Amino acid sequence: MHIPSAIYPGSFDPITYGHIDIVRRACKLFPRLLIAVVANPSKQPLFSLSERVEITQEALAEVGIRGVEVTSYDGLLIQCAKAHGIGAIVRGLRANSDFDYEFQLALTNRDLDSEIETVLFMTAGRYSFLSSSIVKEIKRYGGDVSSFVPKSVEAALERKLAG
Numbered sequence: 772m773h774i775p776s777a778i779y780p781g782s783f784d785p786i787t788y789g790h791i792d793i794v795r796r797a798c799k800l801f802p803r804l805l806i807a808v809v810a811n812p813s814k815q816p817l818f819s820l821s822e823r824v825e826i827t828q829e830a831l832a833e834v835g836i837r838g839v840e841v842t843s844y845d846g847l848l849i850q851c852a853k854a855h856g857i858g859a860i861v862r863g864l865r866a867n868s869d870f871d872y873e874f875q876l877a878l879t880n881r882d883l884d885s886e887i888e889t890v891l892f893m894t895a896g897r898y899s900f901l902s903s904s905i906v907k908e909i910k911r912y913g914g915d916v917s918s919f920v921p922k923s924v925e926a927a928l929e930r931k932l933a934g
């Protein structure tokens with residue numbers, strides 16, 4: 772049986788333990804996992820694209836995840852997936868509120884390329900309310916985010932918010 776390589780796309784602005792949990796679990800299913808940080812200017816990210824790639828790489832190293840590549844793209848996910856020889860898209864589902872968007876995204880991507888399947892991972896209960904936005908909000912007001920992101924991510928947030 773052929774098990775495809777997978778791509779985990781997202782804004783990762785910044786990466787959190789919720790994302791990292793999905794990465795760990797996806798690594799058990801797929802022989803190769805590529806994290807693809809999307810430019811996503813419409814979301815007005817706090818970190819630049821290259822900063823998000825670097826922060827993601829640092830965070831993975833800090834938590835001891837090896838062998839997961841990190842890349843970036845600006846454009847159609849399907850084109851990025853094709854360029855890397857990918858057969859599956861990994862995404863995460865938290866509350867009900869994620870469902871409509873993920874459903875639409877999965878169907879659209881299947882319409883664009885029926886060979887690439889989307890695989891959705893249910894969040895871990897403890898991370899079900901965790902998002903990059905919440906982490907940024909807490910950090911902006913001086914709160915403790917150590918249970919939500921690795922130390923290197925917290926340090927990057929401190930540098931960015933201080934500047």
Ligand code: ADP
Pocket residue numbers: 780781782783784788789790793811814861862863864865869893894895898899900901902903
């Ligand atoms: P996007 O802007 O593409 O939604 P995000 O970085 O916010 O990028 O999320 C990327 C993917 O990771 C999405 O599928 C999202 O639902 C999932 N995700 C984010 N946080 C969590 C979490 N705490 N638990 C499970 N999945 C998550």
